[in-house]
Amino acid sequence: NAGVTQTPKFQVLKTGQSMTLQCAQDMNHNSMYWYRQDPGMGLRLIYYSASEGTTDKGEVPNGYNVSRLNKREFSLRLESAAPSQTSVYFCASKRSAGGDDTQYFGPGTRLTVL
């Protein structure tokens, strides 16, 4: 039982390049999330998916797109990376929108945009 996994662990991009961050969970959770973590800012929600087939914007969605590929996988895409997107990105999942509200986080992806 791996929990929540993310790839890659580290990535360096040049301004304007694109990339996709991958996230998968094996806990049969319905809800999945993408956060970014910046120094002194805590965790901020980028996008979430309450269930397979649905996605919604969080606090800071600009510059990002997401895809809920199936119940297990939720990807985050940067179409044209900017230095302001340098951050640590965490994927998370939880069983459902209500009930058990425990979020389980992945190990994170450290992204640097030059």
Added chain:
Amino acid sequence: GENVEQHPSTLSVQEGDSAVIKCTYSDSASNYFPWYKQELGKRPQLIIDIRSNVGEKKDQRIAVTLNKTAKHFSLHITETQPEDSAVYFCAASQGGNQFYFGTGTSLTVIP
């Protein structure tokens, strides 16, 4: 949207002493308040949570208190140990999918 403020941003205590971290929230509709511990270079992990129908919850050396009227909640760690050194985050949610996090408290326990 919700606004969560967390204080202090850094906290140093002697081993064996208690540590208290405080958070305030702005939206009275928030009803779920988790606390996460994040060790250096690791993922955030839930350590304790509280719902709005409860005033206090304890788990061994960790406790959380909630004052709905004042819209604040606190994390209390007693008998601190060096392994408690980490960054702690509070969060608030209305029980759905939007979680709003505080900016974190870096706790150092001095042996």
